[in-house]
Amino acid sequence: MGTAARSFSCAAIGLRNPHLAQIRECRLELSWLEIHSENYLLPPVAPRFKAIEKIRENYDLSCHGVGLSIGSARGLDRDHLAGLKALYNRLEPGLISEHLAWSVVDGHYYNDLLPLPYSTEALKVVCDNIDLAQEMLGRRLLIENPARYLLLPDGDFSEPAFLREIVVRTGCGLLFDVNNLFVSAHNLHLDTAAYLWDLPVDAIGEIHVAGHSRQDLVEEGNVVETVLIDDHGSIVPPDVWALLDVLLSIAGPKPVLVEWDNNVPPLDVLLAEAAKAQRLIDACQSQGEVSHVA
Amino acid sequence: MLHEWQQDFARGLCDQGTVPVALRDNQRRFAIYRDSVSASLVAALGEAFPVTRLLVGDRFFDAVAADYARQEPPHIPRLSAYGGTYPDYLRRLPTLHDLPYVADVAQLEWARIEAYFTGPAVQLIQPDSLLGYAPEILPLLRLQPEASLRVITGESAIWSIWIAHQGNSQDLEHIDVGEAQAVRLSCATDGVVMSQIALGHAVFLLALGEGHSIFTAAETAMAADAGFDLQASLASELRLGSFSDIAGPEGLD
Structure with missing residues (x-):
């Protein structure tokens, strides 16, 4: 990972279909891009695969899996894992990631990042699955913290403690999603400072930021509560930038990705968001240098 | 145990009337996941069948797609491969019998x-x-x-x-x-x-x-x-x- 990791020192954007042709034709001031792995599980002759191979010539890639279902109690889908392996061997991404969540049970795929109870049993399931994935893929996985809407019973661990355990037991890294922490903290009344204090920040290999929306939950015509929804459909709000700033000050400079999957804006809007993230990384870098000199 | 819990959770995602026992105190929050799964699959079908959607109108299409997604959720985690049986599903719908061109x-x-x-x-x-x-x-x-x-x-x-x-x-x-x-x-x-x-x-x-x-x-x-x-x-x-x-x-x- 050493050489590859060095090119992941700056902010980037997720590559979305509406921008594919535009990015293939121009050379952005970015060193890497993130793709959703499942969008490229295609025959190499398919036009979209040709496009990503062309783009790969100019950028490093982070491949973000959304369907491996690391939290499935009955283990991983070997065919899916084999598909990912072929993709990664072909694209040679510098970073690969999956979610601390599940989406598959009894052969059905629910296309969402469903929550796991942070129990001792779930810890074993997740670690076994990560071990298998890392062994089959021959690469280190980064695992992403989920956005949560439900406080599940039967938890033996807090989320950062659970993340620490999987890092220690499997050697995986973390993809830390700042927006997900912000959303979960609001919805489950978590203390972000205490959370970050417990988080194994040295294991973070990539950071996500994104926008979220507010949703009023209504009962008998009355709004009973307002939850935040991690919908990746708008600019990153100031509170999330502020939380990113805090995380960078603790963890040091890390590659930061702006996620925007719904209501995808024109490319320049997305690049402006990445530029904001870059300014925070730069500020964190220069602070680090100052304290190093001092 | 986790497997049974996940089965229970998944049943609740597909059936409006079912919420996992352990989560009955928090049905509103559980519904966020149910709505999210449904909306994402409906959106995927809308992207795959844009002309069909124009033909029947957004509201009708989304309602039918949501029913289909509950009855026939994807089998593999690749949304581009989802919807192969949707044309036949539309063909079987009594409300579309007089409009065979939709299917x-x-x-x-x-x-x-x-x-x-x-x-x-x-x-x-x-x-x-x-x-x-x-x-x-x-x-x-x-x-x-x-x-x-x-x-x-x-x-x-x-x-x-x-x-x-x-x-x-x-x-x-x-x-x-x-x-x-x-x-x-x-x-x-x-x-x-x-x-x-x-x-x-x-x-x-x-x-x-x-x-x-x-x-x-x-x-x-x-x-x-x-x-x-x-x-x-x-x-x-x-x-x-x-x-x-x-x-x-x-x-x-």
Whole structure:
């Protein structure tokens, strides 16, 4: 990972279909891009695969899996894992990631990042699955913290403690999603400072930021509560930038990705968001240098 | 135990009336996941079947797609492969019985997706490949259509309807929706190429795809469409690069 990791020192954007042709034709001031792995599980002759191979010539890639279902109690889908392996061997991404969540049970795929109870049993399931994935893929996985809407019973661990355990037991890294922490903290009344204090920040290999929306939950015509929804459909709000700033000050400079999957804006809007993230990384870098000199 | 918990959770996602026992105190929050799963699958179907959605309207399409997603959730974590049975689902819907063109157009849209994700053929036979065969052997040859080639025939004007929804005009006034039409699709290097073909031509290609000889395929085509022109159809398909292999009649190879 050493050489590859060095090119992941700056902010980037997720590559979305509406921008594919535009990015293939121009050379952005970015060193890497993130793709959703499942969008490229295609025959190499398919036009979209040709496009990503062309783009790969100019950028490093982070491949973000959304369907491996690391939290499935009955283990991983070997065919899916084999598909990912072929993709990664072909694209040679510098970073690969999956979610601390599940989406598959009894052969059905629910296309969402469903929550796991942070129990001792779930810890074993997740670690076994990560071990298998890392062994089959021959690469280190980064695992992403989920956005949560439900406080599940039967938890033996807090989320950062659970993340620490999987890092220690499997050697995986973390993809830390700042927006997900912000959303979960609001919805489950978590203390972000205490959370970050417990988080194994040295294991973070990539950071996500994104926008979220507010949703009023209504009962008998009355709004009973307002939850935040991690919908990746708008600019990153100031509170999330502020939380990113805090995380960078603790963890040091890390590659930061702006996620925007719904209501995808024109490319320049997305690049402006990445530029904001870059300014925070730069500020964190220069602070680090100052304290190093001092 | 975790497995049973996940089964319980999944049942709640598909059935409005069910919430996992452990989460009954928090049905509102559980519904966030149910709504999210449904919305994402409905959105995926909307992207896969954009003309179908225009034909029936957003509200109807989304409601039907949500029912379909509950009854037939995806089997694999690749949304581009989701929706293959949706055209048949639409065909079985009593509310669409009088509008068979809706399912026909959905079938066409799915063929387009299949062709795109198959990608262009890697190996094709050359247009002049048939020249080396003796005239009496030629009709007995079998031609293997390349993998992305799709032929869709409908009892309705699928091509006219589809093409009318590609721009902003959507001029449907002059379309006779009851006119049976056929469409040929294949994947080129930069995307799917579609064209309307004569019914006989479509039957000919379908018969070749089933492994019949040129002779048998032509006979079938002629039975379906008296105007079928074997020479013109074959020449145009060879020129388009539609075949990946030639097989001689058994015993002659």
